[in-house]
């Protein structure tokens with residue numbers, strides 16, 4: 001009896017068909033290598049951030065000292081009124097906007113509109129950079145004005161500062177890396193380096209960027225809103 | 227990123243053949259050279275870990291005879307021995323070494339998908355090794371916290387290396403994880419996306435399945451270790467209290483408050499248990515292939531074997547707390563983790579049965595790799611059975627932290643993967659070098675190692691029943707330890723030293739055979755899988771010459787009825803003969 005070719009195998013139905021589908025020769029997912037690799041990397045990175053957040057939640061429960069109230073700690077006094085979480089709201093808004101500009105960049109990349117791609121990626125990187133800038137401002141305020149340190153703080157549990165600096169710092173590094181990555185890709189798009197290879201790279205960079213945004217949403221929810 | 231998509235290019239010259247010695251052998255982007263670099267580095271540190279174990283054994287057998295081994299040194303030896311063996315030897319050699327060498331050859335590609343990243347992976351690994359070795363030379367020496375690095379003691383005064391040793395250990399682990407990630411992403415993407423024509427996932431040799439699944443495990447498990455390393459580094463350097471509760475140290479408040487040492491244990495073992503399978507799954511895959519080739523029989527139940535590998539990989543993420551039964555956790559947790567632990571025994575047992583059934587009525591050739599592979603079935607079965615004991619909460623409680631545990635994990639994750647490594651080295655050495663390893667030396671190596679490991683580890687189980695604790699510098703005198711404990715310890719040490727010396731014979735064989743070994747030809751074992759069908763042996767840069775191979779069948783067409791030779795290479799088209807692949811896929815249909 002002769003072997004079914006992979007093409008025939010795909011025609012099988014049900015769970016067997018699903019297996020055959022995934023197991024066809026050459027490639028499992030019909031995407032460029034770089035994209036497949038980026039997905040796998042992001043999966044791995046998800047586990048890193050999950051561990052950070054789980055660690056933070058655990059120490060928040062384990063410490064006997066009361067946890068500072070985030071909406072008070074992260075308030076800004078503007079024109080005499082203390083507005084809770086205002087800076088964070090702006091930062092979050094900026095980061096989500098940057099996801100929008102990135103998505104548009106990907107769209108234009110596939111249409112081959114290089115000029116718009118470069119502009120939109122530059123805008124994304126700028127928004128990202130301003131996010132990091134505001135984060136630096138927030139850190140400075142906490143350290144200089146509120147006296148928060150990784151090992152202690154006047155408002156309550158020492159783990160507050162520890163978890164805050166560690167998690168937002170690690171995320172901030174991701175954003176910074178993203179800004180650099182986007183700038184490099186934008187520059188190469190500008191030079192026309194991808195005319196032959198195609199513009200999948202813009203989408204790959206986009207994947208990373210959206211992921212960093214998504215992680216921020218979780219940090220925002222678990223750290224600032226809890 | 228510097229990258230040329232060459233892995234599945236039809237044009238071998240897309241490769242930019244390296245010109246100088248440096249670009250060919252040092253800064254090489256060729257997966258085969260990187261594999262050898264990984265393997266040699268891993269074997270060198272492995273040798274160090276072996277020497278450390280010898281020193282521990284000397285101390286245990288002849289306490290008070292060696293002035294250069296004091297209690298602190300002993301703990302440092304234990305820690306560095308364990309960590310090096312598990313991470314820097316086994317993980318690096320299986321994935322960085324064999325993964326790199328075999329994945330492209332077995333999948334029919336010219337290289338990994340991102341060769342530059344692959345090269346970086348090795349150099350970063352080397353850096354992590356150097357940082358690790360440096361920790362022996364800093365003030366206070368290497369850490370003595372045990373390979374599990376449990377806080378609070380790992381970073382508190384009184385533990386050897388609590389100042390700098392532990393920091394270097396944590397940094398080295400972090401660097402290792404970066405290296406592993408760069409390599410691992412490559413292995414997974416290559417397997418998923420770059421296989422040659424006709425090579426479906428269900429035609430890949432089990433070796434590739436094992437390495438592939440283990441790499442995914444690594445990519446999902448190492449994050450937990452990375453995060454715990456970062457947190458512990460912060461606890462140590464900045465005085466945060468992630469893992470540190472309020473403790474008194476030397477009578478004074480250590481300045482910590484409110485952290486959770488149990489959190490570390492959870493993070494560590496969320497990594498630590500899958501780590502066992504990161505070294506076991508590639509071994510499972512490789513031993514399957516070695517058994518099948520040298521028994522001239524298709525692997526029994528190929529599909530079952532694949533699913534068992536995947537199932538074990540998935541389950542390995544939900545059993546971690548069986549290492550924490552003594553941590554005082556909720557009994558319902560213990561019940562849950564004991565159950566999952568016993569469930570994982572099912573796919574594992576299936577694999578053992580299938581290995582044995584592969585041998586059943588095979589045309590067995592007792593070559594050196596085959597001997598090691600069969601030896602593995604024995605040691606792995608023994609180690610697995612004692613694992614069933616330790617997986618049960620009530621049985622584990624008295625045995626935890628005794629020599630029973632040391633005996634168990636050395637059988638299951640020390641000796642067993644090492645035996646497969648030896649099998650694999652004897653098996654694939656001819657492909658790497660073009661020469662066979664010497665058989666006489668190989669047989670001596672096998673028998674002394676195999677019998678030696680039994681003489682080392684079987685008695686340890688008995689010591690564990692007596693209650694002899696692990697990680698002890700000396701046992702002294704006590705009511706529960708009879709004098710025979712010392713006699714047993716001496717005999718274990720003698721066996722351990724013999725085993726250690728035999729490994730030198732193996733090293734000698736490696737070098738001797740490189741020059742004087744019998745010329746192997748391209749396929750000395752008459753094996754069917756793709757790596758033996760390369761146009762050149764050792765394979766040249768780009769592996770396949772002018773044209774990429776096309777895969778027509780699975781890797782296990784041995785002794786096919788009606789065929790002239792007793793094996794059919796994977797790249798040989800069908801000629802109307804039966805394929806065992808089809809029979810294995812649909813055993814219920816009558817053939």
Ligand code: HEM
Nearest residue numbers: 279282304305308311312372373374639640696697698722
């Ligand atoms: C001839 C070979 C070997 C000998 C003689 C040997 C001996 C030892 C000894 C004496 C200990 C310390 C026991 C104690 O005081 O608690 C130990 C611990 C350990 N060994 Fe081995 N070993 C060998 C090979 C291996 C291999 C191949 C592995 C790979 C997984 C391994 C992994 C470990 C681990 C993880 C520990 C625990 C370290 C700790 O307690 O922190 N060993 N070994």
Ligand SMILES: [Cu+2]
Nearest residue numbers: 499546548549
């Ligand atoms: Cu385990």
